[in-house]
Amino acid sequence: MIDVAEAAGVSVASVSAVVNGNAVVSPELKARIERVIGDIGYKRNAIARSLKMGTTHTIGLTVPHITNPFFTDVVSVIQQAFDRAGYAVMLFCTDEDLHNQDEQIRLLLDRMVDGLIVARVGDGASFGKVIAGSGVPVVLIDRLCEGIEADAVVLDNQRAVFDAISYLIGLGHRRIGYISGSLDTSPIHDRRLGYDQALRAAGLPVSEDLVRTGDFREAGGYKAAMQLLSLADRPTAIFSANNPMVIGAMKAIRDLGLSCPKDVSVACFDDFPWADVFQPQLTTVAQPVRAIGERAAELLLDRLGANRNAPPRTITLQGRLIVRNSCAPRMG
Amino acid sequence: MIDVAEAAGVSVASVSAVVNGNAVVSPELKARIERVIGDIGYKRNAIARSLKMGTTHTIGLTVPHITNPFFTDVVSVIQQAFDRAGYAVMLFCTDEDLHNQDEQIRLLLDRMVDGLIVARVGDGASFGKVIAGSGVPVVLIDRLCEGIEADAVVLDNQRAVFDAISYLIGLGHRRIGYISGSLDTSPIHDRRLGYDQALRAAGLPVSEDLVRTGDFREAGGYKAAMQLLSLADRPTAIFSANNPMVIGAMKAIRDLGLSCPKDVSVACFDDFPWADVFQPQLTTVAQPVRAIGERAAELLLDRLGANRNAPPRTITLQGRLIVRNSCAPRMG
DNA sequence: AAAGCTAATCTAAACGTTTCGGGATTGTCA
DNA sequence: TGACAATCCCGAAACGTTTAGATTAGCTTT
Incomplete structure (x- = not known):
């Protein structure tokens, strides 16, 4: 900019004025400066601008695993929305690790991101401490956070799982295995609630034998399904609380020489593009990924704009049970 | 930092010295400053630091579509590697759009990213113009770029497809449909070469009827497969040049009431975690995604470190044909 | 005891912007 | 013609760091 100013024989203030178009500059001067800018190939330095302006036009996004198709989709939608804006x-990917998450968010805050979208892991305590007083608006997705006052967009997880389990019960299943993630994240907690609620509503017992806690990943799902299917009185249906774990579960079924849905019905949380292409076509609870990403982006952009200090808003969306052919009526 | 300096009764230089630990400070002073830092809760401002130092410790990454499982995995690996570093x-996702890509890379350069990893779209011309003279090291992944002098890690695409098509020919297939992406990206171009080469090596004719150009996406694959399967003498096998398009192809097969592999064998480029879980289990060409991401990260980190101006290096990796059960011997 | 060294600390410029307040020039009106 | 307003442009401070070079204090040396 200084180079431009010298070459054009004007002050940097004038160059800044034409670059940003916010102050009035005579047409001739403007033309001259623009020509010099073109000649020199001047590009405004966004870092210097950020330092002066206190805004980076950058947001931070952290999710547990980007390879989980649910997060892949949400990240994609959010990225598009902010790109447009x-x-x-x-x-950043926290890999379900609380310490990683704190570290990454600290990094983002140091870099003066204008806002944060977080699918947090763990409880709110350390998270709250990290963002406290940073003044950076946060919107939580997927997972709520009791201690934190922030915008959020979440799913009615309990209801969604209630519907899915009720569907399985309607097919005649009485022993329904459930593969959970660790319960300290709100959606997983609520999903479990939906499972219990559906069983109770049908007058069925809730047996802890039938509930296994995976680690959100394929390996955890595999192990959990193996345990469930090795029970003396094994479940006739299995519901997995997320997508990576259902893949593990399907592998376990395959490795045990069983067949879905003949020997065991399977359903899971989170839909994916190929769910209706291969056999069995998985019955899933679809989250409105596009809406989740777009609502989250809207909330944050809104707060970055006019509504800097609106009261915290929570948007709750509904899931949708998509029935395919991975669940069969119980035999006998 | 000024606040800390005042509160501790020292100069900012001393504070900077203890924060960065690069100049020698007496133990007492150091202790005093560290205490004040803790009390005040001072955090170094990375933006100001970047401005002064000319380095942001940030890299830019652009891919065509993050929802393509290949790119999802690569992004994941790259993100992890740089997080560690x-x-x-x-x-950014370019959405296969040249103009988006230019815009996004410009944005990244304005923000003074230290390096760039790019799975570029389109030819090298406009890309070269954008990064020219920026002095920012670039490593290309997946796709080469004739005009550009840069590190790259790519696959031996021709060889990989040659192997896959040869495998199909070995099963007795003579009419093998091929679903391509647009040929102006190097890997797609090379994959097509592999297809042609395999046919010729087997003394089979290359019929343009059997080659359709999709758009890299599911919809394009669907349309292409529909056309192929509507041919009077329809192909007995189909190979798709990427994953999203094979999903479209499988949907087309389903919608036409056909069955894979009974009526038509299917194979495709890019493996995915669920490929061996559902039926048919797709035969795929697996790219070493982890190696690709890690090599790319290594190349860039190396250049950001000591080897700032090493000559451009290109790493070529080999794909691996994973035979499953989506391809059957040709009937009759 | 003065000079010379070393080690610890500080002063101030610089990174590339934005923007406030003020000057210069020109025009308008009484 | 003089006062005043409007218009356009500029100088310089500020954003929060880093760092070269200056300064100071405390020792050693002769």
């Missing part, structure tokens, strides 16, 4: 997004 | 990554 002229923001860059810095992406 | 203390870098943040800014992610």
Whole structure:
């Protein structure tokens, strides 16, 4: 900019004025400066601008695992939305690790991100401590956080799982295995509630034998399903609380020489593009991923704009049970 | 930092010295400053630091579509690698659009990213113009770029497809449909070469009837497969040049009331975690995604470190044909 | 005891912007 | 013609760091 100013024989203030178009500059001067800018190939330095302006036009996004198709889709939608709005997004994957998450969010805050979209892991305590007083608006997705006052967009997880389990019960299943993630994240907690609620509503017992806690990943799902299917009185249906774990479960079924849905019915949380292409076509609870990403982006952009200090808003969306052919009526 | 300096009764230089630990400070002073830092809760401002130092410890990453499982995996690996190295990554999806890509890379350069990892779209011309003279090291992944002098890690695409098509020919297939992406990206171009080469090696004719150009996406694959399967003398096998398009192809097969592999054998480029879980289990060409991401990260980190101006290096990796049960011997 | 060294600390410029307040020039009106 | 307003442009401070070079204090040396 200084180079431009010298070459054009004007002050940097004038160059800044034409670059940003916010102050009035005579047409001739403007033309001259623009020509010099073109000649020199001047590009405004966004870092210097950020320092002065106190805004980076960048947001931070952290999710547990980007390879989980649910998060892949949400990340994709969010990235698109902010791209359109002229923001860059810095992406981090916490790998379900609380310490990683704190570290990454600290990094993002140090870099003066304008806002944060977080699918947090763990409880709110340490998270709250990290963002406290940073003044950076946060919107939580997927997972609520008791201690935190922030916008959020979440799913009615309990209801969604209630519907799915009720569907299985309607097919005649009485022993329904449930593969959970660790219960300290709100959606997993609520999903479990939906499971219990559906069983109770049908007058069925809730047996802890039938509930296994995986680790959100394929390996955990495999192990959990193996345990469930090795029970003396094995479940006739299995519901997995997320997508990576259902893949593990399907592998377990395959490795045990069983067949879905003949020997065991399977359903899971989170839909995916190929769910209706291969056999069995998995019955899933679909989250409105597009809406989740777009609502989250809207909430944050809104707060970055006019509504800087609106009261915290929570948007709750509904899931949708998509029935395919991975669940069969119980035999006998 | 000024606040800390005042509260501790020292100069900012001393504070900077203890924060960065690069200059020698007496133990007492150091202790005093560290205490004040703790009390005040001072955090170093990374933006100001970047401005002064000329380095942001941030890299830019652009891919065509993050929902393509190949790119999902690569992004995941790259993100992890840079996270470990203390870098943040800014992610953009070009959506296969040349103009988006230019815009996004410009944005990244304005923000003074230290490096760029790009799975570029389109030819090298406009890309070269954008990064020219920026002095920012670039590593290309997946797709080469004739005009550009840069590190790259790519696959031996021709060889990989040659192997896959040869496998189909070995099963007795003579009419093998091929669903391509647009040929102006190097890997797609090379994959097509592999197809032609395999046919010729087997003394089979290359019929343009059997080659359809999709758009890299599911919809394009669907349309292409529909056309192929509507031919009077329809192919007995189909190979798709990427994953999203094979999903479209499988849907087309389903919608036409056909069955894979009974009526038509299917194979495709890019493996995915669920490929061996559902039926048919797709025969795929697996790219070493982890190696691709890690090599790319290594190349860039190396260049960001000591080897700032090493000559451009290109790493070529080999794909691996994973035979499953989506391809059957040709009937009759 | 003065000079010379070393070690610890500080002063101030610089990174590339934005923007406030003020000057210069020109035009308008009484 | 003089006062005043409007218009356009500029100088310089500020954003929060880093760092080269200056300064100071405390020792050693002769």
